[in-house]
Amino acid sequence: MRNTEDVKGIAARAAMWSARHRTLAILGWIAFVVGVTILSGQIGTRDAVDSDYGHGDSGRADHIVDQAGFPVRPAGEMVIVQNRAGADRKAAIADLTRQLTATSDVTGVQPAIESPDKRSSLVTFSIGGDPETAKERVQPALDTVARVQAAHADLYIAEGGDASADKLIGDDLDRGLSRLGMLSIPVTLGILLVAFGAVVSALLPVLLAVTAVVAAIGLLAAASRLAPADETTMHVMLLVGLAVGVDYCLFYIRRERDERRAGADAHRALVIAAQTSGRSIWVSGLTVIVAMAGMFITFDTTFVSFAVGTILVVATTMLGSLTVLPAMLSALGDRVDAIKIPGLYRRRSEGRLLSGFLRLVLAKPLLSAIVAVGALAVIASPVVDLRTKGQGIEDLPPKAPVVQAFKAxxxxxxxxxxxxxxxxxxxxxxxxxxxxxxxxxxxxxxxxxxxxxxxxxxxxxxxxxxxxxxxxxxxxxxxxxxxxxxxxxxxxxxxxxxxxxxxxxxxxxDFNARLDASLPWVFGFVLGLAFILLLVSFRSVVVAITGVVLNLLSVAAAYGMLVWVFQYGHFEERLQFEAADGLINWMPLFLFIILFGLSMDYHVFVLSRIREGYDRGLSTKQAVREGIGRTAGVITSAAVVMVAVFALFATLPLASTKQLGVGLAAAVLLDATIIRAVLLPAVMALLGEKNWWLPRWLGWLPQIAHEPPAQPVGPAPSEPELAGVA
Missing domain, CATH: 3.30.70.600 (Ribosomal protein S10)
Structure with a gap:
């Protein structure tokens, strides 16, 4: 039996157990994913209903109405008939009323009412049947209104209402989300093919991320018994799951491959990857979960649902990364580089261009830090104008006919x-x-x-x-x-x-009041626990403070970018939105939590590699040069995947999804470039040995080794054993 006494930490022990029992680990993961998927199909997911939402007086009022036994009201629709050159509306209103009355599924056509300025008339009616499915029966009414408009071209005649909005906007959103789901995986795979230059190693992160998301969605069905699921939670889970899953696999596979190419045998390479990248995944995952848990403090149904979904998908991805991934790497051996792509496959991940740039940053750290902070300050400066607003008609596609009708x-x-x-x-x-x-x-x-x-x-x-x-x-x-x-x-x-x-x-x-009350608690919770996790992990007060401050800078820059685009109105035509006087009210808090969690992936991974070098006896500047240089390739690849997937959200029709996509993509891009490639090495170079300062009274913190073991851990298995599946 192989000696494991030198294998330290949960991540390394889990990896070594999985490597020794790789068949059990792989089949166990498949059984887990299939099992929870079947279970979710049997019990179903409990979706949040109207009575689950609400805060303050409006929430109490809606609860009273929900319990009062009011008859279910059919979906209401409205048609506006408006003058355009002094034309007479009477004939058009009579024609509209007559045709609507004869239209299938239309009930309760009311006499027209006139606006105070005498320029507009409004005809209201209902769509018969269940209001939840009214969008499936509203098309005949829309066709009738279109015919009346064509017959009276000198007037503006348009329909708006719950059913027509669900039909025209909801269908567009559903198509967009379906397109997003179909495009995100091929886009991710394409980027990984470029990053790895080999088909097998590119497929592994995608397979793990997708199966982790599927399993987490299955677990959401059980969790929804305690916290009902918002309808958009699964889309957020896909977003976070792909980002985190691909990141973790990239970190792990790239480290294992680098050690193998540096001369380590297959077993030794896997041990080093488990004790370095595996440990980074463990620390990063816990930090992301802590950040997501901050949403519980809002006591809002949507945020609580997002918290449950994202925590489940991150925890599931961590489980897969620390168990089935090392089992797969052990089973594949060097065949993980199989099916190489000519021109893309490279044996080393460091780039000469980045290495030269990093030498420049470290040679002039003060100047580099000033330039980086100045650039971030310029990007973040619009944040002083940041305002929030509730979602309204102006947040829908401005050219959609139903939106124009609602505005009129x-x-x-x-x-x-x-x-x-x-x-x-x-x-x-x-x-x-x-x-x-x-x-x-x-x-x-x-x-x-x-x-x-x-x-x-x-x-x-x-x-x-x-x-x-x-x-x-x-x-x-x-x-x-x-x-x-x-x-x-x-x-x-x-x-x-x-x-x-x-x-x-x-x-x-009332929603804004609830967010305002919870904001200090959420920020304090997330920042405080992230600081503690970094402090315990790296045994340095300075590193912990630096990590928190750098992440706050990336969030501030993302806020500034959102204000510049969506409040100031840049790229309106290209992104197909209308500038508003504020961001969607839930966006700043949600972006802070998501960005803070995801940026910790990069930070923990880079810092762990830097600390490895420092613990081996390198100076801080040498450790920074080596750590950032050797992680540059994987950080860039992970960032490109995130930016590409997040940018797809900007193609969806709602202003909220556009803001989410632009904010996340911009923050990740800035974080992986200005912050990680310039500001982090510059600040660490300036601080030197002070980076690792820990007060004596904190000496009781646990010692966590960052370097790979000095000696091989147990006898390495033979190549046939490594390459085959037990």
Whole structure:
């Protein structure tokens, strides 16, 4: 039996066990992936419903409505008929009403109402059947409206509503996500083929990442019993899983191949890779999980679902990287370089160009640091204008017909597109007292100075205990007026009643308040625990502080880039969006967590290689030159994969997905170039031996070796044993 007493650490022990029992490890991984996939198919994933979301007063109001037993309302649609050169609308409205009434699946066509400026009319109707599936039955109505528009070309006639929006925008988004899923894997494989120059070694990271994502999605079904899954969680899992999975495999395979080419036998190369890159994967994975766990502190259903999904996919990827990957490398031996691609296969990963650039940085570290910080400051400078906003119609593709219809309706009938809903719960909402306060409310609306607009609409549940009063909001201060004075002075005076405001504007305001309250705790949690993990891993206060600061710089630069593009309006035509007065409200926090976690991959990997050299007796500057030089190829390859996959998100139709793609791609690109190739080596060169400073009172921290073992660990197996599968 092979001696394993010199194999230290969880990562190395797991790798050596997997290498000795490679058949069991490989078949066990396959069984695990298949098993959890079958299990998820049997139990299903519990998706989050409307009642799972919400914060503050709007969340309480929506919960009251959800429990009140209101009849299910069919999906509502609206058609605007608007003047374009003084044309008469009456004939068009009559034609539209007649044709809609005769259209299949159209119910409840209402008489047209006129806008205050007398230039627009609005016809409302419903799509019969389940509102959740109304988009499947809305096409006949869209066809009818298109025919009426063609017959009255001198007017603007367009349809908007929940069903038509789901049909036109939802279908585009579904197609985009499907395209993203199909393109991300081939794009990743193509980049890896260039990076490795061999088909087998390029396929391994993709296979591990894909199977890890599949397994994590299977585990999500069980986890959704505790935390319901948001519908976009699986897409985030694919994004993070591909990025992390490919990174980890690149680190591991490249180190094993480099040691093999340096003269180590196959067993020795695998041991070194396990005790270096394997350990980096372990530390990096824990740091990423810590960062993702910060989303739990928001107590928001979407963020909690993202946290569960990303933690599952990172943990699953770690498990595969530390077990089945070394088993595969042991089984393949040197055949991992099989099917070499002429012109691409290289025996060494270091590039002369980067080595020359690194020598320049280390020769002038102060100047390099100043230039790098200056460049990052310029890129991050727009962050001073960073504002946030709730998602709205302006975040959809601006040229989509339904978006243009919504904008026209919102301009002429603001109470119809996103009205506020005042939810009143009392012993009874029928009779004298309620009617009296309702009349007072209507009077207050007319005296609001235009902040509130009618008509006021009322719905009452069958039990007569809950009423929903709808009113239009105009301007940024309208919600404050409604919540601060109008509702308390009217429905708030009902004895024993609860009066709360919901609706799109109220939901966004309460969501922002929830994020603002949780932001300091999330930042403190993520930064604090990341600092502790780096401190314990590298036994250096300076290294831990440097890691946190450098990651914050990459996040700040990403924020600046987002403001420059999406608030200032650069690349509007190319990216097909409309500049807005703020980023999507959840974007800054989500990007901070994702970027902080992913950038730790690079940081831990590079620092581990630098520490190896330092522990072997090299000076800090020599260790930096060797560590960064030898990791440059794999860092570049991993960054290119991430940037390419993230950039695909910018092709999706929603502003939120575009911001996510641009923010992630820009941050990873900056992190892998300016920060890791310039600022990190410059700062470490300037600090010298101070990089490794640890106060005496922290001397109790565990000693974690960063260098490969000085002696081979046990007898190396024969080449036939390495190349074959046990």
């Amino acid at each position: 309706i919102d301009g002429a009938f603001p109470s119809k597109t996103s009205p506020a809903q005042v939810v009143i719960e009392a012993a009874t909402v029928k009779g004298g007292q309620f009617d009296k306060q309702l009349a007072a409310f209507e009077t207050a609306v007319t005296k609001s100075g235009g902040a509130l607009s009618g008509p006021v609409e009322v719905r009452v549940n069958p039990a007569g205990t809950v009423a929903v009063v709808s009113v239009g909001l105009v301007g940024k201060d309208a919600l404050d007026t409604l919540r601060g004075s109008v509702v308390p002075a009217t429905f708030g005076s009902l004895a024993g009643a609860t009066a709360l405001v919901s609706g799109e504007m109220a939901v966004n305001a």
